[in-house]
Amino acid sequence: MHNFLKSREVAIVPNVKIAVVENDQLTRDFIVNVMMYSVNREVMAFADGQAFKAYLQAGGTVNIVLSEIQLPEISGFELLKSTRKNHPDIIFVCMSANPADETAATELGADAFLAKPFVLQDLFDIVQQFVVGE
Amino acid sequence: MIRYGAAEQEMRPMTTDDLLVSRLQLLIIMAKAYLKGYPLGEFRKNAIARNARFVFYEAVVRTGSRRYRPSQNKPSRQASRPQKQMDHLFLQRAQLLAVMLNAFIEGKSEGSFRSRAMSENVDHICEYLSDRLQLGDAQFLKVA
Numbered sequence: 001m002h003n004f005l006k007s008r009e010v011a012i013v014p015n016v017k018i019a020v021v022e023n024d025q026l027t028r029d030f031i032v033n034v035m036m037y038s039v040n041r042e043v044m045a046f047a048d049g050q051a052f053k054a055y056l057q058a059g060g061t062v063n064i065v066l067s068e069i070q071l072p073e074i075s076g077f078e079l080l081k082s083t084r085k086n087h088p089d090i091i092f093v094c095m096s097a098n099p100a101d102e103t104a105a106t107e108l109g110a111d112a113f114l115a116k117p118f119v120l121q122d123l124f125d126i127v128q129q130f131v132v133g134e
Numbered sequence: 135m136i137r138y139g140a141a142e143q144e145m146r147p148m149t150t151d152d153l154l155v156s157r158l159q160l161l162i163i164m165a166k167a168y169l170k171g172y173p174l175g176e177f178r179k180n181a182i183a184r185n186a187r188f189v190f191y192e193a194v195v196r197t198g199s200r201r202y203r204p205s206q207n208k209p210s211r212q213a214s215r216p217q218k219q220m221d222h223l224f225l226q227r228a229q230l231l232a233v234m235l236n237a238f239i240e241g242k243s244e245g246s247f248r249s250r251a252m253s254e255n256v257d258h259i260c261e262y263l264s265d266r267l268q269l270g271d272a273q274f275l276k277v278a
Contacts, residue, residue: 027148029184034160037181038274040173095139097147106135115139117152120159122138124272129136132274 019044021052021067038127049074069096080108091130154192165235165256167275179239190232193225224262231255
């Protein structure tokens with residue numbers, strides 16, 4: 001289990017940092033909107049994997065990332081692999097509309113898989129699972 | 135690995151219809167949380183304003199496009215007229231909820247009658263959506 005999860009004792013992890021990596025703007029805005037409302041914090045949004053990777057390489061921090069798999073240039077799987085290697089404590093949620101991606105996400109060590117199309121309750125469940133304390 | 139979202143055989147890209155329904159559900163949760171006095175912060179207010187804006191304009195676009203295509207409103211034997219009217223009314227209610235909630239968070243609206251009006255509007259929309267999403271599903275909203 002991640003240290004991030006072990007250490008949670010309060011209702012919402014203080015100053016939790018969430019990033020959404022999604023190239024579809026409408027979907028990205030919706031997820032950011034739900035997360036921002038749920039945790040009452042700023043939520044980072046990235047339109048491609050390169051921008052998110054650059055953010056981490058520049059020393060940026062994040063606790064939870066929700067990333068689409070089918071991204072242009074750097075795929076979500078590549079992001080997952082590099083995140084697992086360099087930032088193993090980050091909770092990584094893969095999103096995809098392709099059923100074939102689920103097996104690969106499991107093998108690469110994703111914490112969760114969000115199958116599209118999803119509904120509001122799925123995002124609330126992710127908050128409940130990964131952000132809210134015991 | 136925990137799995138969320140659509141069943142494997144139902145997986146497909148998100149559509150604007152998926153997003154509108156989900157955003158409307160979010161607006162309902164936001165309205166219910168507001169009426170229950172759950173804590174609001176700047177980010178939550180910002181999130182409410184953004185969501186209300188999306189729902190409002192999407193509803194305007196959809197009702198507007200119907201207005202410019204009058205053949206869609208023609209009653210037929212197959213298409214039930216009350217259902218068509220309900221669709222239009224539903225979108226009007228969604229717009230109204232967006233306006234109401236935005237006015238509340240901007241402090242431009244208050245009072246028990248306005249709160250009751252918003253609550254009744256939420257009930258109508260939920261009834262239309264057969265919405266089963268309850269505030270109890272999002273207990274974390276009690277925390278700022």
